[in-house]
Amino acid sequence: MSQKLRNRVFDYSAAFIVLIAVFICLVPFLYVLSASLSSNRAIISQLVTIYPIDFNIEAYKVVFGDGGMLYSLFFTVILVLIYAVLALSVTVLAAYALSRKRVKGRKIIMLVMVFTMYFSGGLIPDYMLIKDLHLLNTPYALVLPSLMSVFNMIILKSFFENLPESLEEAAYLDGCNDLQILLKIMLPLSKPALATIALLYAVFRWNYFQDALFYITDENLYTIQLKLYNVINISQQMAGENINLNIPSEALKAASIMFGTIPILLVYPWLQKYFVSGITIGATKG
Amino acid sequence: MKVKALKSIFASFTALALATSLVGCQSTASSDKQSEETADKTTGHRTLKVEVFDRGKPGQPDLNNNYWTKYINETFGKKYNATVEFVPVPRTQEVDKLNVLMAAGEAPDIVFTYNQGTVYNYVQQGGLADLGPALKEHGSDLTNYLGDDLLKYGKFDDKQFAIPGKRTVLLGMNTFIRKDWLDKLSLPVPTTPEEFYETMEAFKEKNPGNVTGVIPFGYALQPAYPGIGNIPDAFKPSDLSKKEFATLQTSPGYQANWNLPGFKEGIEYVNKMYNDGLISPSFATDKDAKQLDADISNGKVGAFITNWDGPYRTAPGTLTNLKNNVPGADLIPIDPWKNDAGKTPKAGYSPNGMFILVPKASKNVDLAVQYLNWMADPEVTLFLQNGEEGVDYNMVDGVPVQTGTTNEGEKMMTVANNLDYDILSNGIELGDKEKNVAAVSAGYPGFEEEVQNALKVGSVDYYAPYYFSTPNSADAKYNTSLKDFSAQMLAKLISAKPSEVDSLYKTLVDQYMGQGGKAVYDEYVKNYNAQNKK
Numbered sequence: 001m002s003q004k005l006r007n008r009v010f011d012y013s014a015a016f017i018v019l020i021a022v023f024i025c026l027v028p029f030l031y032v033l034s035a036s037l038s039s040n041r042a043i044i045s046q047l048v049t050i051y052p053i054d055f056n057i058e059a060y061k062v063v064f065g066d067g068g069m070l071y072s073l074f075f076t077v078i079l080v081l082i083y084a085v086l087a088l089s090v091t092v093l094a095a096y097a098l099s100r101k102r103v104k105g106r107k108i109i110m111l112v113m114v115f116t117m118y119f120s121g122g123l124i125p126d127y128m129l130i131k132d133l134h135l136l137n138t139p140y141a142l143v144l145p146s147l148m149s150v151f152n153m154i155i156l157k158s159f160f161e162n163l164p165e166s167l168e169e170a171a172y173l174d175g176c177n178d179l180q181i182l183l184k185i186m187l188p189l190s191k192p193a194l195a196t197i198a199l200l201y202a203v204f205r206w207n208y209f210q211d212a213l214f215y216i217t218d219e220n221l222y223t224i225q226l227k228l229y230n231v232i233n234i235s236q237q238m239a240g241e242n243i244n245l246n247i248p249s250e251a252l253k254a255a256s257i258m259f260g261t262i263p264i265l266l267v268y269p270w271l272q273k274y275f276v277s278g279i280t281i282g283a284t285k286g
Numbered sequence: 287m288k289v290k291a292l293k294s295i296f297a298s299f300t301a302l303a304l305a306t307s308l309v310g311c312q313s314t315a316s317s318d319k320q321s322e323e324t325a326d327k328t329t330g331h332r333t334l335k336v337e338v339f340d341r342g343k344p345g346q347p348d349l350n351n352n353y354w355t356k357y358i359n360e361t362f363g364k365k366y367n368a369t370v371e372f373v374p375v376p377r378t379q380e381v382d383k384l385n386v387l388m389a390a391g392e393a394p395d396i397v398f399t400y401n402q403g404t405v406y407n408y409v410q411q412g413g414l415a416d417l418g419p420a421l422k423e424h425g426s427d428l429t430n431y432l433g434d435d436l437l438k439y440g441k442f443d444d445k446q447f448a449i450p451g452k453r454t455v456l457l458g459m460n461t462f463i464r465k466d467w468l469d470k471l472s473l474p475v476p477t478t479p480e481e482f483y484e485t486m487e488a489f490k491e492k493n494p495g496n497v498t499g500v501i502p503f504g505y506a507l508q509p510a511y512p513g514i515g516n517i518p519d520a521f522k523p524s525d526l527s528k529k530e531f532a533t534l535q536t537s538p539g540y541q542a543n544w545n546l547p548g549f550k551e552g553i554e555y556v557n558k559m560y561n562d563g564l565i566s567p568s569f570a571t572d573k574d575a576k577q578l579d580a581d582i583s584n585g586k587v588g589a590f591i592t593n594w595d596g597p598y599r600t601a602p603g604t605l606t607n608l609k610n611n612v613p614g615a616d617l618i619p620i621d622p623w624k625n626d627a628g629k630t631p632k633a634g635y636s637p638n639g640m641f642i643l644v645p646k647a648s649k650n651v652d653l654a655v656q657y658l659n660w661m662a663d664p665e666v667t668l669f670l671q672n673g674e675e676g677v678d679y680n681m682v683d684g685v686p687v688q689t690g691t692t693n694e695g696e697k698m699m700t701v702a703n704n705l706d707y708d709i710l711s712n713g714i715e716l717g718d719k720e721k722n723v724a725a726v727s728a729g730y731p732g733f734e735e736e737v738q739n740a741l742k743v744g745s746v747d748y749y750a751p752y753y754f755s756t757p758n759s760a761d762a763k764y765n766t767s768l769k770d771f772s773a774q775m776l777a778k779l780i781s782a783k784p785s786e787v788d789s790l791y792k793t794l795v796d797q798y799m800g801q802g803g804k805a806v807y808d809e810y811v812k813n814y815n816a817q818n819k820k
Contacts, residue, residue, distance in 0.1 A: 041607040046580035066344040124389045131390050214386050217373050219340075219348055226376070230342020233378040241400075241712070244702060244729050247601045248344060256344070 036060065036254035043250040059255035068219070069227060069259065076206065076224040077263065083143050084202040090148045091156055091197060096182050098153075099160035113150045123214070130215055141215040142223065146208070152197050159193040160186065195274035199267065206264045228260045332368045334653050335394035337384075339706040340374035346700050349374045353697040354707050357669065362660045368653060388413055388645060395648040396657065398451075398640045398709055403765070405641045406757040409442045415644040418446040420655040428655070431662040431710070439638035441755065449658055451639030454713035454722050457594035457744040458634040459515050459540050461623070464588050465616040467494040475620050479520045479555060482589070482622040486564045489588040495612065497586050502564045504587035505556070506572035507780075512773040513541040515591030516623045516632055518552035524627035529818075532752035533810040536761070539633015539751070542772040544795045545807065553779050557787050560780050570777040579604055585612035594619075594744035598733040605733070618736075619743040631747045639712030661710050664717050670708040671715065673697065685716070685724045702729045755817050760809045764802030771798055 030050040035043050039054035047053050063069055094113075098106050121129070126145070135141040163186060171181045187194065209225035216222065232253050248256075338349050347353075350372040358370050373394045375383045381404050387393040388408065399405065408414050417440075421429060429437065432452060440448035468475060468485070471494050476482040486502035493500045505514075519539070526534075526547065534546045543549055559565045566587075572578055581587045582597070582604045597605035597617050608615045621630045644654045660666060672679045672686040678697065679686040692699045700706055703714045714725040727737035775794045782790050799807070 040601075040603055041583065041610045044579050044602045044604065044607050045583040045611055046576075062344050068346065069344060124386060127386050128390050131392060136392070213376060213379055214383060217375070219350070219374060227342055230340060230376050230378065231344065234341050241701075241705075244595060244599045247341075249601055249603075252344060 032254045032257050036251055036258050038251060040249045040251055043254075059249070059251040060259075062252055063255045063259050068222075069224075069256070071220075072222050072224045072227045073259070073263065075221070079139065079142060079223065080202050080205045083147075083205045084198050086143060087147055087149075087201045087205075088194065088198045091153050091201075092182075092187070092194070094148060095153045095156035096160050096186060099157045113153070117150050127214055136215055137218045137221065139221060142205075142211055142221070145211060146204070149201070149204070152200055156190075156193060156197055159190060163189060192274045195271050199271050202267065203264060224260045228256055231256045330367055332366075332650060332653055334368050334370050334396070334650050334657060336370055336372055336396040336657070337375050337394045337398060338372040339377045339380065339700075341377045341700045341706070343698070343700045345694060346698055347696045349700075353673075354670065354704060358707070361666070362657060365660075366653065366656055370657070391645075391647045393645045393647070395644060395650045395654045396642060396709075397645065398642045400640050402641065402757065403762050405448055405643065406442070406759075406762060408643065409447050413646055414447040415646045415648060415651045416445045416447060417449060417644060417651065417655060420652045421446055421449075424652055424656045425659045427662045428659040428710075436638055438753065438755065439636065440641060442757070448641040448643050449655075449710075450641055451710050451712050452715065453635055453637055453639040454711060454715050455594075455726055455741075456634040456637060456748060456750065457741065458538075458632055458748075459591050460594040460596070460619040460740055460744045461516060461591045461621070462589060462597055462617045463620050464489075464495070464585075465618045466614055467588055470494040475618075476622045477620075478622060478624045479517075483555075483559070486559065486588065487562070490562075490564055495585050495588075495615075497584070499586055500588070501566050501581055501586050502588040503559055503566075504578050504581055504590035505565045505569045506575035506578040507569050507773060507776055508575055509573055509770060509773040511538075511541055512769060512776050513537075514552055514556050514776070515540055516630075517555060517591070518543070518546065518549045519631045519633065520623035520625055521548035521551035521555070522625060522631070523547050524625050524629060524631075528752075529814060532754075532814050533807065535633070535751070536758075536806070536810055539749075541769075542776060544772070544775070544798055544803070550791055553776075553791065554784070554787055556780050557782060557784060561784055565780075570781065583607035583611055585615055589620075594740055595730065595737060598730045598737050598740065600730075605736075619740045621743055621746055629747045631749055632744060634744075634748045634750060636750045636753065640709065642709055658710060661708065667708060667711060667715050671703040671711070683724070684718075684721050685728065687728055754810070754813050756813045758806060758809045758813065760802065760805040764806055768798065768802055768806070771801060 027050060031048070034050055034052040035048050036059055037052035037055055037057065038048045039056060042048050042053035097103055098110060100106075120126070130136055130141055130145065135144065167185055167189075168181055171185050176184065207225055209223055209229050212221070212223045212226040213229070216226075231248055234247050340349060349355075355370070355372055362368070363370055371394075375387075375397075380399060381401050384393065384397055384399060384404065387397070405414075417425075428449070432450070436450050436452055437446065439450040440446055442448070463475070463485075467473075467489060471488055471492055473485055473488060474481075476485045489502040490500060516539075522535075530547070535543045537543050556565065560569075566572065566578060566581065568577055578587070578590065579602045582590065583602075585608055593599075597608075605617055608617070623632075624630050642658065644651050648654065661670070668686070672688065673692055675681060675686075677689070678691045679688050681687075691697055692704075703711075705712060708715075714722055714729070716722055716725055723738060723741050726741065727734045730737045775798065778794065779787060779790060795803075
């Protein structure tokens with residue numbers, strides 16, 4: 001077998017395996033999509049696989065006709081944007097400072113931060129803290145407590161550490177102060193990393209609902225995921241209720257899931273170019 | 287699996303933190319409330335906060351500002367110079383959220399839960415207000431409506447820590463069979479376990495539905511409710527003493543009661559069906575009964591045991607699906623589990639609904655009881671459950687028939703008969719049993735007559751669980767693990783070889799008793815003796 005042929009065989013088999021992997025990832029998504037467009041009869045009878053049976057869009061009419069759902073979606077989009085910007089800023093400031101070797105006490109600061117990755121106060125102390133800070137039932141409760149992820153900060157810190165120190169020195173000699181170095185030199189070089197971290201934050205905020213569940217009782221501050229959680233998890237088997245409850249149909253649940261998932265999916269293609277370069281950027285460095 | 291594990295960790299953390307913090311935060315909460323109160327002293331106007339379940343129903347109105355809350359505020363609120371404010375709590379996370387609210391002293395003045403263990407924990411930790419005095423002063427209508435028979439369910443250590451709601455439909459399970467299959471084979475409706483077995487064999491042999499993979503008896507082993515339906519009642523001796531019944535049948539009737547006489551025979555019956563290929567082959571992995579629902583919908587199943595109204599419910603809608611998938615198919619409720627006295631006993635719910643509680647931190651205990659007392663007025667109940675006569679419903683033979691106005695918009699009921707606002711009743715309440723039956727069936731559009739029949743069949747020889755005045759603390763401790771173990775035991779026993787069931791049953795029940803079953807049993811005996819000493 002010639003080298004060329006061998007390469008081609010390798011390419012095709014790799015592509016084949018990747019295709020299978022892609023398909024496996026897509027099947028659950030396709031299932032929910034087709035369920036949302038199928039009749040309840042077909043879903044319960046397990047006739048639906050990856051294409052709709054008894055095609056109809058009734059479920060979407062209900063979801064889009066639900067003002068509360070649309071409102072929550074809009075609210076969550078705004079919340080995600082604000083949160084991602086704030087979280088990214090705080091993370092950059094912490095990560096950049098901690099990546100500079102001349103900062104004194106940075107090991108101790110790191111230790112304190114890492115500690116919070118392993119230990120936390122628990123649900124009720126958290127709740128009481130939020131309550132005593134008078135953040136209950138405010139949008140701040142959905143932003144401030146999770147403003148910085150130590151994990152993301154460490155990723156970004158390692159990234160900053162890999163940028164050549166000579167850049168910083170050169171900027172110094174040209175008269176930049178620390179903030180200018182960060183804004184004008186470091187950040188433009190870190191776009192892929194920043195995009196990745198921003199996306200991680202945005203997806204986290206989009207998907208996380210426990211804080212809304214516990215800190216919020218005002219329906220105007222419900223996030224889309226909390227709404228989804230309520231719709232999807234309700235079942236006929238709720239303890240103590242042995243009558244016809246008229247719960248949402250399976251198609252409606254599926255349509256709600258699609259409604260809550262597609263907006264965040266749309267962000268991915270837009271950021272994809274950063275992702276690709278984000279992955280390869282460190283490849284040739286030793 | 288992962289989510290489950292997380293959930294239990296979550297729950298145990300909550301419980302742990304609760305124990306340490308419940309008392310501590312009450313003081314701060316009450317001082318907050320005090321300042322509010324003094325501010326309002328000039329007018330005497332008060333705010334009563336009431337929990338409401340948020341079921342996330344698409345299109346639901348603002349739960350704190352809709353037709354129903356306006357009605358409550360305009361009637362009760364005006365009369366008592368109070369504003370009633372509703373605090374939504376997600377239905378699926380109600381216990382977790384309630385724990386947090388209680389621990390932080392942030393709970394509304396009126397909260398509720400179906401979970402007796404949760405109530406018991408609050409009682410133990412001193413988190414609940416004793417409603418006895420307020421009930422005496424302000425609760426005469428409420429006391430009359432519920433009566434001692436119901437109020438006793440809310441008494442702990444002789445104190446009225448909870449007001450139990452009233453459950454109007456007490457039925458547990460029904461057995462359903464394919465009527466068209468019986469007709470096709472000219473078979474009679476089976477009325478005994480033996481006849482039922484023969485019918486199942488005939489279904490398998492003759493395959494009257496002409497389907498591939500016929501399942502004469504559909505069964506799913508759901509770990510959340512491990513049991514074999516009403517079957518053990520056919521083998522339970524009819525002359526069981528009161529004490530035996532009280533201490534041996536302590537799980538809800540449709541769940542496993544391993545030491546109950548006759549339960550083993552019930553298991554053997556199902557085991558024989560399994561070995562003869564009569565029950566769902568994948569019963570042990572069908573944990574949420576989705577496969578069973580699909581098999582019934584696709585017309586493969588001949589008979590099954592489920593909630594008394596299971597096939598008629600809107601979701602999953604098995605009978606509607608079945609009729610669409612298999613024209614001419616029909617299901618009827620039957621009553622084959624006849625015991626040695628010729629009766630067909632069926633375990634059902636006890637007559638209490640949810641536990642309505644007032645946290646100790648509340649400054650509005652009297653107002654809370656006044657609220658419930660107001661709600662016990664039949665006129666108020668009628669309005670809250672049905673709306674306005676002539677607009678939202680019409681009276682037909684004394685039974686309100688909805689006009690459809692409460693399905694959407696501001697008037698939308700997130701659950702049939704508005705049970706989330708009318709917390710005193712679980713199920714329609716017209717103050718009359720027969721009217722209730724007729725009204726319940728009106729909640730199943732298209733199946734009114736069938737549901738009336740299912741109610742009739744399911745009520746034959748109904749019995750309630752034994753009432754214990756003291757909760758079982760060992761049960762609170764071991765319930766979850768024993769339930770899990772029960773599910774494993776059922777899976778092993780049903781799929782065992784018939785000759786091995788006897789010895790395997792003994793071994794497994796010994797293990798069950800060793801893992802906490804004995805402690806639970808002993809405490810039931812102790813509680814029973816104490817209760818019946820007088």
